[in-house]
Amino acid sequence: MAAKTLTINGKQISAEEGATILQAAEEAGVKIPTLCHLDGVYDVGACRLCLVEVTGVPKLLPACTTKVSEGMEIKTDSEQLQKYRRLTLELLFAERNHVCAVCVANGHCELQTLAYSQGMDHVRYDYCFPKWGVDNTHRLFGMDHNRCILCTRCVRVCWHIEGAGTKNVAGRGSKAKIITDLNMPWGESGSCTNCGKCVQSCPTGALFYKGSTVAEMERDRSRLEFIVTAREKKLWVASD
Amino acid sequence: MSKRILIDPVTRIEGHAKISIFLDDAGNVSDAEFHVVEFRGFEKFCEGRPLGEMPGITPRICGICPVSHLLASARAGDAILAVKVPPAADKLRRLMNLGQIIQSHALSFFHLSAPDFLLGWETPQAQRNVFGLAAANPDVARAGIRLRQFGQEVIEILGGKKIHPSWAVPGGVRSPLKSEGREKICGWLPEAYSTTKHALNLFKTILQGHQRETQVFGNFPSLFMGLVALDGSWEHHGGNLRFKDSNGNIIADQLDPQKYFEVIAESVKKDSYLKSPYYKPLGVPDGMYRVGPLARLNICERMGVPQADEELKHFKGLGRGAVTSSFLYHYARLIEILAAVEFIELYMDDNELLSDHLRADAGINELRGVGASEAPRGTLFHDYTVDRDGILKKVNLIIATGQNNLAMNRTVAQIAKHYVHGPEISEAMLNRIEHGIRCYDPCLSCSTHAIGQMPLQVRLIAPGGKVVREMTRG
Ligand code: SF4
Ligand code: SF4
Ligand code: FES
Numbered sequence: 190m191a192a193k194t195l196t197i198n199g200k201q202i203s204a205e206e207g208a209t210i211l212q213a214a215e216e217a218g219v220k221i222p223t224l225c226h227l228d229g230v231y232d233v234g235a236c237r238l239c240l241v242e243v244t245g246v247p248k249l250l251p252a253c254t255t256k257v258s259e260g261m262e263i264k265t266d267s268e269q270l271q272k273y274r275r276l277t278l279e280l281l282f283a284e285r286n287h288v289c290a291v292c293v294a295n296g297h298c299e300l301q302t303l304a305y306s307q308g309m310d311h312v313r314y315d316y317c318f319p320k321w322g323v324d325n326t327h328r329l330f331g332m333d334h335n336r337c338i339l340c341t342r343c344v345r346v347c348w349h350i351e352g353a354g355t356k357n358v359a360g361r362g363s364k365a366k367i368i369t370d371l372n373m374p375w376g377e378s379g380s381c382t383n384c385g386k387c388v389q390s391c392p393t394g395a396l397f398y399k400g401s402t403v404a405e406m407e408r409d410r411s412r413l414e415f416i417v418t419a420r421e422k423k424l425w426v427a428s429d
Numbered sequence: 430m431s432k433r434i435l436i437d438p439v440t441r442i443e444g445h446a447k448i449s450i451f452l453d454d455a456g457n458v459s460d461a462e463f464h465v466v467e468f469r470g471f472e473k474f475c476e477g478r479p480l481g482e483m484p485g486i487t488p489r490i491c492g493i494c495p496v497s498h499l500l501a502s503a504r505a506g507d508a509i510l511a512v513k514v515p516p517a518a519d520k521l522r523r524l525m526n527l528g529q530i531i532q533s534h535a536l537s538f539f540h541l542s543a544p545d546f547l548l549g550w551e552t553p554q555a556q557r558n559v560f561g562l563a564a565a566n567p568d569v570a571r572a573g574i575r576l577r578q579f580g581q582e583v584i585e586i587l588g589g590k591k592i593h594p595s596w597a598v599p600g601g602v603r604s605p606l607k608s609e610g611r612e613k614i615c616g617w618l619p620e621a622y623s624t625t626k627h628a629l630n631l632f633k634t635i636l637q638g639h640q641r642e643t644q645v646f647g648n649f650p651s652l653f654m655g656l657v658a659l660d661g662s663w664e665h666h667g668g669n670l671r672f673k674d675s676n677g678n679i680i681a682d683q684l685d686p687q688k689y690f691e692v693i694a695e696s697v698k699k700d701s702y703l704k705s706p707y708y709k710p711l712g713v714p715d716g717m718y719r720v721g722p723l724a725r726l727n728i729c730e731r732m733g734v735p736q737a738d739e740e741l742k743h744f745k746g747l748g749r750g751a752v753t754s755s756f757l758y759h760y761a762r763l764i765e766i767l768a769a770v771e772f773i774e775l776y777m778d779d780n781e782l783l784s785d786h787l788r789a790d791a792g793i794n795e796l797r798g799v800g801a802s803e804a805p806r807g808t809l810f811h812d813y814t815v816d817r818d819g820i821l822k823k824v825n826l827i828i829a830t831g832q833n834n835l836a837m838n839r840t841v842a843q844i845a846k847h848y849v850h851g852p853e854i855s856e857a858m859l860n861r862i863e864h865g866i867r868c869y870d871p872c873l874s875c876s877t878h879a880i881g882q883m884p885l886q887v888r889l890i891a892p893g894g895k896v897v898r899e900m901t902r903g
Contacts, residue, residue, distance in 0.1 A: 403485025
């Protein structure tokens, strides 16, 4: 495959044709914050945290879904981008009910970690305080919609890796919601195989092992990686 | 015209409180009341949450006794899972509760109360605190601060952090005691013993000069309630409920805490957010009972450890039947610290505490569960109703300060009647009234957890019972 040369933050790099900016940056050792991206499943560009500036393009582009091209000049950490990232995070927090102190994912949450790393010390918007419920009907897992950021990672692993197609998104805008099958309680789903991949994939405390208490929900992403490696490379090895 | 005197807020009590004193035409006190105005809607807030989160959420009610809520919550969870927690987990929870008793009692005695009786009632408020104590009596202040630190360290060694540890869970606990932790605790023991014994001697000396306080600081007949072990000895986490009257008669014994509501009813008073529980069979006012250290020592036959048992004998000698003066809460607190230190020492030789068999696993087997545990201030009940998926439908918390509310009112009235004559109020008198409340070590933020915004009402009541003036806010 042909290689493309481009610059990231002034540094010259080369990347494979067809690679995304996110992949190219990662190769080059440049960290771009992401939230909806999950290695092993296709990207949807839902969270907008990975936005980058490309010279000559008037709008900001998501690094996870934009392919590299010859001569691209990319900036990943301008003042403007930092501003937008904070804003995006603040909106995510304001949209649902995130009370980290009593959350099962406290201390192991990607949203929380990102907020810390982007210096988000308060939220400038009014909290919406929507009334979302908890679906605790499944024998093994629970889903707290209050903490869902609609990144759709769970939907993608469910369809793409497990192939069960249990999880879906229903509704639009602020009413959008992750559902199981035809919007029934998770415990009544006929398609769910109880594999737990969605729980492993969730970046927040929205999906959890039932019975988890505060700060207890630690995920082991290497299990997902193992399956992805097995599928893509036909190698049954744990990544190091 | 009646005149009302407000002391607001009572300094050095966690949270805010108001006291009203009613004077009659002759200028004498006819009655007094202690109001709680703080409000936190925890019971409502918990509805809809999964059971597993409760031991993580409820400790947030109170920054002073998070451990008590943690343990009561985990116990309520045990009841809903309908499991027996592994023996190691039970012991570890007890160990943490002992740490909590030590740290909380040390705070109450050395930081909050000792300044009053060591520095004297006449000392102005600005100096009548732990800093004033540190200036006047640095050794006592320092030892007290370190004793509290010991209790906090026991909690931290087990739970990972000083406050808000979500370490206990329905079915058990999350991690054992490690041998480094055990060594650390052992290292503290000699100092903890010496500080406690020193404080006990000090208090007994103080007591001689405080006969009047003993007589009028909440000295009246009431019931006493708390948990006791099956053999009637002191209990703090487990066991069953016992009620004793002030003559020392056991009037109800070995009641299953799961059925507390058969013997305890709650009256919500119009002018307070605090629920005032009473012993149902006797109603109000005869069913008024006290909880906490004084009650626990009154209801038990023995502490179960030798040094504290010696002290208990002396303590019991201070009353006929039961010890009825709330001023002796302080003494009871010190005896409980001593017992806690002795029990911790016993646990240090128990290898089971290092076990990793710590958690019983089960689904939702009961739809209602009660967790009762002795918080430093008294028996704490967490009563949860869940649906079949373990989502909280109803939460009722009965807290020590609430249970002592009726007795606190009586105490304030008794002190006021004794010291207030006419409209002139001296600083020393105000200090005494505050101290009357402080005997109970009330923790007001967690006592007023129930939701429901009530208008704040201030009423002036004439001798005939007629409301002569009423102010309503909100
Ligand atoms: S999901 Fe993450 S950000 Fe949301 S409350 Fe939990 S820890 Fe906080
Ligand atoms: S449940 Fe978790 S993984 Fe699924 S959309 Fe919500 S936040 Fe993303
Ligand atoms: S990671 Fe690219 S949009 Fe979410």
